[in-house]
Amino acid sequence: HMPSVIEKLLCDFARSLTIINPEQMIEKAKGETAYLPCKFTVSDEDQGPLDIEWLLSPADNQKPDQVIILYSGDKIYVDYYQDLKGRVHFTSNDITSGDASINVTNLQLSDIGIYQCKVKKAPGVANKKVQLTVLVKPSGIRCFIDGSEEIGNDFKLKCEPKEGSLPLRYEWQKLSDSQKMPDSWLPEMTSPVISVKNATSEYSGTYSCTVRNRVGSDQCLLRLDVVPPSNRAGTIAGAIIGTLLALVLIGCIVFCCHKKRREEKYEKEVHHDIREDVPPPKSRTSTARSYIGSNHSSLGSMSPSNMEGYSKTLYNQVPSEDFERAPQSPTLPPAKVAAPNLSRMGAVPVMIPAQSKDGSIV
Template sequence: MGPLGPRGPLTLLLLPLLGGLVGLTRCLRILPPDASRIEKAKGDSVHLPCKYTLATEDEGPLDIEWVLSLPDNLKVDQMIIFYSGGRIFANYYKDMSGRVHFTDSDPQSGDASINVTNLQLSDIGTYQCKVKKAPGVHSSKIQLSVLVKPTGTRCFVEGSQEIGRDFKMRCESPEASGPLEYEWQRLPSSERFPSPWLAEMTSSVINVKNATQEYSGTYRCVVRNRVGSDECLLRLDVVPPSNTAGTIAGAIIGTLLALLLLGLLIFCCCKKRKEEKYEKEVQHDIREDVPPPKSRTSTSRSYVGSNHSSLGSMSPSNMEGYSKAQYNQVPSEDFEPPSPKPAFQLSKVAAPNLSRMGAVPVMIPAQSKDGSIV
């Protein structure tokens, strides 16, 4: 008893505490996950573990909650899935509706893990699993990071690929999540990589100085991050300098010829439109009828006839002068001779009376149909 005597009271005090600790270990508890931080690629699926054990003292109803805490502290926590009273409720968070499910269709079996499919950048955050079965309550947290793996990687040259020039070889994967790692390779692998570029083989940009034809070849750029990788090929052709002055002159001449041809085309179109417009106006123009010219023959005949009737009353003494004066005049088309005065009717005077009056018999020359003297 000697050695144990002084320790007796202390032992009696520690026994209740040890009994309480043993009781706590027998209560509900969640097994720690393999990792507290998980990284996945966008579009992939993720498994968030949450396995628990129950004690005989845990007799209350079983409730399981999964809550998402977003990176933005100003936003409230979101309930994404819930189990209570033997039912599963998975439509609490609209952004993940239809994409989150319990791994076990019966979560009360001891597995409250969930699967999230088709991951999006909005799924980034801290996920907390809470298991309640009175009097036991326990929870665990897992941080999920969603990364975009390199896709659509593009290789290109920035600058003129001419001998003696400086240019840049670029490798870009615009949608990939950082940090990114780059690696340049020359194909085939037996080809020696240019020594001035060795310091930039792990960079997204290679600066080429004073280019030579030895740099020509095929190069590959590989881009990586923690969730994936991608690559692109680049064909580099270093050529002799081009005739810049000739190229500029050719471009100017070509532009002038194009402008001249365009101006000629516009001129022809305008001219054709004017001609078509004039033809339409002429077709619709109404003209007045012009009276026909008077007959030349009828005028001449009437003129000669009038002179013929006048000759009957003329004496031989003045006949010669009259005929010359009258027939030297050519009547015009528009000339209308005055109506001849009625000749003195000799038939009404008897021949004896004419002799007493001193008349002398005269022979009248004959006339043709057109009025000329025969």
């Protein structure tokens, strides 16, 4: 019985080096670890040394293929691609047993691309490709109200993720009260924005927004309180008055501080101007007395005949400024008093000897 051509091909295929790789596309989230399988079998005819090489064809077609890890001569080499340095490892401790799979840890968006596993054990050679996609999970979801949540108003409920790979799916839910969403909101239950028209108090409650993509999800909560319209004019007036009062208070504080500083500065300047080595000024009275006293000694040697001239001279020598403040009395002409009147006033008569024409005493 001669074997058919198909049987021969199957036998040759069974004896050749083969890579068993069921997965050809892998999706993982940023920061996670990707397992890239590469399990192989060899035939009895494959007697050469075992060499395993992993290549990366980046998503950017402008970059050339990069070797990221190599097994050759029973040694592992990893220092090839700087972007994956320290993040790519063989998963098996015994690669020769037929497992050349690798792990890529802490995935980044730059890791997106096609990874190729090449296994060579002469004369057998085989290779397989795996496409890796790195997605970003939704995160940093923010729920907020755009507008004034008052009865009768129109406003919007918004749900915005900080990051997340497209496509993103949104889902709104009411978590309080009747847990039933208003009918007018139903068409927008799966959109990032819900438009609220003519709001009523029944809309009040707690809502959740969940954002999903193929690698993860995140959620935020929103509290909605629909209240009656407020007195906006009074609120604005109160805010203005409060601001003015605050400005007046600040102005008073600044003025008081400035005034206090000026007073302290003035006191310091006056204190520094006082000089202890300057003698006190002499009084005008002592000056006048010393002046008269200095001339008193000359009175004894003066005769009655020159007393009148001395008194006039002394009066003229006293500084006029010493007598500026003295009261001025009117000058009266000398009165002639008769002898009888003098005796009445207590005067004692004194006899003055008369002289004759020739000079003898009578």
